[in-house]
Amino acid sequence: MNTVTRPRILVVGAGFAGVECVRRLERKLSPDEADVTLVTPFAYQLYLPLLPQVASGVLTPQSIAVSLRRSKKYRTRIIPGGAIGVDLKSKVCVIRTITDQIVNEPYDYIVLAPGSITRTFDIPGLTDHAFGMKTLAEAAYIRDHVISQLDLADASQDPVERASRLQFVVVGGGYAGTETAACLQRLTHAAVKRYPRLDPGLIKWHLIDIAPKLMPELGEKLGSSAQEILRRRGIEISLGVSIAKAGPEEVTFTDGRVIPTRTLIWTAGVVASPLIATLGAETVKGRLAVAPEMNLPGNDGVFALGDSAAVPDLAKGDGAMCPPTAQHALRQGRHVADNVIASLRGGPMRPYVHKDLGLVVDLGGTDAVSKPLGIELRGVPAQAVARGYHWSALRTNVAKTRVMTNWLLNAVAGDDFVRTGFQARKAARLKDFEYTDAYLTPEQVRAHVEGTARQE
Numbered sequence: 001m002n003t004v005t006r007p008r009i010l011v012v013g014a015g016f017a018g019v020e021c022v023r024r025l026e027r028k029l030s031p032d033e034a035d036v037t038l039v040t041p042f043a044y045q046l047y048l049p050l051l052p053q054v055a056s057g058v059l060t061p062q063s064i065a066v067s068l069r070r071s072k073k074y075r076t077r078i079i080p081g082g083a084i085g086v087d088l089k090s091k092v093c094v095i096r097t098i099t100d101q102i103v104n105e106p107y108d109y110i111v112l113a114p115g116s117i118t119r120t121f122d123i124p125g126l127t128d129h130a131f132g133m134k135t136l137a138e139a140a141y142i143r144d145h146v147i148s149q150l151d152l153a154d155a156s157q158d159p160v161e162r163a164s165r166l167q168f169v170v171v172g173g174g175y176a177g178t179e180t181a182a183c184l185q186r187l188t189h190a191a192v193k194r195y196p197r198l199d200p201g202l203i204k205w206h207l208i209d210i211a212p213k214l215m216p217e218l219g220e221k222l223g224s225s226a227q228e229i230l231r232r233r234g235i236e237i238s239l240g241v242s243i244a245k246a247g248p249e250e251v252t253f254t255d256g257r258v259i260p261t262r263t264l265i266w267t268a269g270v271v272a273s274p275l276i277a278t279l280g281a282e283t284v285k286g287r288l289a290v291a292p293e294m295n296l297p298g299n300d301g302v303f304a305l306g307d308s309a310a311v312p313d314l315a316k317g318d319g320a321m322c323p324p325t326a327q328h329a330l331r332q333g334r335h336v337a338d339n340v341i342a343s344l345r346g347g348p349m350r351p352y353v354h355k356d357l358g359l360v361v362d363l364g365g366t367d368a369v370s371k372p373l374g375i376e377l378r379g380v381p382a383q384a385v386a387r388g389y390h391w392s393a394l395r396t397n398v399a400k401t402r403v404m405t406n407w408l409l410n411a412v413a414g415d416d417f418v419r420t421g422f423q424a425r426k427a428a429r430l431k432d433f434e435y436t437d438a439y440l441t442p443e444q445v446r447a448h449v450e451g452t453a454r455q456e
Contacts, residue, residue: 007034007344010093010107011076012083012275014040014068015048016326017306018113019395020333021340022076028341036076037105039083039095043068046136049326050390050403052176054139056183056364057417058410061140063402066395079105083114084438085278085445088299092449096438104452109301109340112288113333114273116307116324118266125246130171130266133180142265144419146184147191149262151419153202154195164260166202169251171243172267173209175361178226180267181207182363185235191417206259208238209268217359222369225378229367242268270324272308280442284310284321292351294336295343303340305332315355326393327357360386 009025011018018038025036047064054061068078081097093105118132131145132138146168153165168188170181185205192200207214207230214227214237227237238253243264245252251259272286281296282289287310288296294311296302305311307324311332322328331354339349358372360382368383369376377385387407394400440448 006032007108008106009034009036009109009111009340009344010105011036011038011111011113012093013113013115013273013306013308014038014042014045015113015115015306016045016329017115017333017336018111019045019068020330021111021113021305021337023074024334024337025340026074026076028337029344031075034109034344037079037107038068038076039079039081039093039105040068041080041082041098043078043080045395047390047394047399048134049175051133051136051139052179052183053362053364054136055133055142055146055180056187057143057415058183058364059403059406061136063399063406064394065136066399070396070398082438083275085440085442085448086110086112086275087445087449088279088281088296088302089446090449090453091301094440094445094448102448104449107301109344110303111336111340112275112302112304112308113306113329114275114308116270116272117274119269119271120266121268123243123246126243126266129246129248130264133176133265133267134270140420142184143187145263146188147417147419150188150191150195150198150417154197160260162198163202164249165262166198167204167206167259167261168263168265169206169208169259169261170265170267171208172269173207173211173214173237173239174267174269175215175359177207177209177265177267178215178230179362179364180265181205181235182230182233182367184265185230185233186364187415187417189233190415194417203234205235206238207235208241208243208253210240210242210254212239214239215361218361218369218371219376222371222376222378226361226363226369229363229369270307274439276304276308278440278442278445287321292353293339293349294332294352295339295349301343303336305329305336311352314351314353322352322354323356325356328354330393360389362386362390 011022044065044067050064053059081095084096085094095103118134149165153162156162170177188203242254244254276288288304290304290309292312294303294305306329311322313320313322335352342349360370362368366380368386370382370385
């Protein structure tokens with residue numbers, strides 16, 4: 001078959017869903033059946049659930065960033081850049097490369113797995129003064145920032161400034177927020193012992209969430225156990241509360257409290273990538289509405305999955321949608337690859353069905369709560385299940401070896417309280433990491449594609 005006539009399969013996003021899809025396409029398609037292209041700003045797959053452990057220094061950043069270029073046997077072409085628009089009618093994806101060049105990438109089949117971004121609200125000062133926990137850079141930056149607060153508090157002669165630098169606020173009582181607060185609290189608790197001039201009693205962590213319960217998916221008993229563990233460590237938990245205003249040196253809660261702090265970490269949920277809005281297609285709470293087969297009705301060759309797609313959860317029924325979790329993304333990636341191949345070969349596509357295997361929450365040290373297959377676990381057994389699950393989900397043996405080595409080294413030698421220099425220049429906040437202003441509107445996408453076509 002001539003190279004020019006081979007079908008072009010374009011996969012957008014290198015998260016769990018996108019990478020699993022690409023790897024399965026490579027395994028099941030012969031080289032002359034189709035050309036496979038992957039669009040991603042970074043040539044690695046990030047294992048997001050372990051980001052809090054990078055922020056706390058238990059794991060190195062490299063250990064959870066699995067290189068996509070390591071193996072020589074893969075034949076997928078990688079475009080370093082981000083998809084900023086899709087013209088469904090012309091079957092063209094508009095890409096901003098890492099050199100800021102805007103290019104058109106035509107496709108016959110497109111798999112949209114661009115993931116999600118941090119969900120924010122119109123709260124004064126939020127994007128200017130809060131940190132996120134969604135990218136590898138943010139996790140590494142937060143670690144630097146938290147340690148720098150201890151250094152600056154130790155150097156300060158002003159008791160008011162010292163107290164404000166030693167208070168930390170985490171917004172979001174889901175898995176990301178709870179694990180972030182738990183892991184970073186352990187870091188500061190261990191680090192303050194190396195600062196003789198600092199009073200450990202001044203270090204205060206606040207975990208707040210607008211919901212009435214912490215991690216309600218865990219159930220009443222495990223959720224209460226997690227709260228008890230955190231409160232025992234001294235973390236103040238406030239439920240039914242959010243942020244009214246954020247400033248450079250204080251945060252105002254919706255219940256009127258004003259907390260002097262230089263550290264606000266925002267983990268209050270995610271929303272679908274802004275790329276989805278460029279399609280002009282039907283959405284469900286911002287996620288692209290797809291069929292159970294994960295194809296977009298009325299658009300031949302368009303598939304979507306992961307955090308950006310509202311995939312019907314047939315295992316639950318009653319109109320439920322699959323939650324944006326790693327276990328669904330991994331399985332959806334493999335399943336959508338099979339459906340793309342079936343569509344390519346003229347075969348029938350199958351609906352996606354997966355029964356949730358349970359939940360794991362690593363609170364650092366020997367503290368954890370887990371619910372594998374509905375069995376409630378706490379303490380060391382829960383920690384073994386949580387880390388075992390994460391370890392087995394890592395895609396390569398190299399990544400597994402690095403993570404296991406980091407865990408063992410941390411258990412034996414403890415933490416290192418080293419700053420890497422991110423704080424030496426201009427401070428960065430949530431708005432500086434996710435580039436949400438890079439996307440086009442549907443009208444801009446069409447105008448760009450049509451203008452390029454006329455020039456050709």
